[in-house]
Amino acid sequence: MPRVRELEVFRLVLPYGRRSESLLVKLTDHGGMTGWGEATAPGGKTWSKLEESLAALLIGVDWEHPDTVPSGDPAVDMACWDLWTRMRGVPLAEAIGGTRTSLMATVRLAPDASVESLVARVNQQVCAGYGHVTLDIRPGWDVEPVRAVRQTYPALPLAVDCGNAYTDLGQLVALDSYGLGVIERPFATSDLYTHAALQDQVAASVAVEVGSTAELDDYLALRAARVLLLRPAAFPSLSEVRRAHDRAAAAGWDIQCTGGQGAGLARAATVAVASLPGCTLPCDVTQPPRQNQIVTPIVDASAGMIAVPLTQSGLGHDIDEARLRRLAKESFHA
Structure with missing residues (x-):
């Protein structure tokens, strides 16, 4: 039974690309075993909440399973899963029900200076x-x-990711003649009926990204898509991620795992989730820059x-703590 004796939290502003922010949590139990978790783009409120409440929640408290730690924070939940699986000597992928040993990847390509350069x-x-290949498109950079x-x-x-940037069906219906497999995130997440209208008019599968099973249930009820973009970092816990996977798979949807941001830990969790049996589409964790990773x-x-790292326990990756401490803009220890 884990009992955390020490915790550290780090806020990183990653030095390459868009200089995105990550929050990392390190848990150490009384036997010296450690577990790590990451939240990408956590925001200031998350940092304040952790600093005020995390020690009281975890230090010296016995817990039997990560689901019994009511943090509501993906970094804490991931760290608990990493610690729990390391103590049992099992890979995270196996612990959550993963069955695959390797995954096909998609590569994501942003808009370019010219069509010729993109090709x-x-x-x-x-x-x-x-x-x-997944092409990022926007109004004005789509059909050509x-x-x-x-x-x-x-x-x-071939798939396209619309980045929730469209408001009507016209250009997206026109794209359907080019044999796309998936049209990702075409409209604002709240615009369920336009998603449903698009899915009715195209042969490609419409893909939606949600952050809860309740949101997913709304799409399922309207048959407003056929693919779930499953981003583990968007959910409060890996168990909630698994529930979303199970509901989408039971409805006959395909699932694509995505999560290329951060310092490497969130990506590792995405790979573990992508090994689940319902994750039928190529995994998207290749978004650069690779230089941000500390694993x-x-x-x-x-x-x-x-x-999929199935010969190592937990997330299956080691942490470069020296580099982490150099990159950290803030930290606290309890």
């Missing part, structure tokens, strides 16, 4: 071994780049595939 980047990734990539690669499995080995794809 060249797609060629580079295909030559590197990727068998699936998709047409150009499809003409160059007629058989390449070894880094979480990344090789020749379009991602290994």
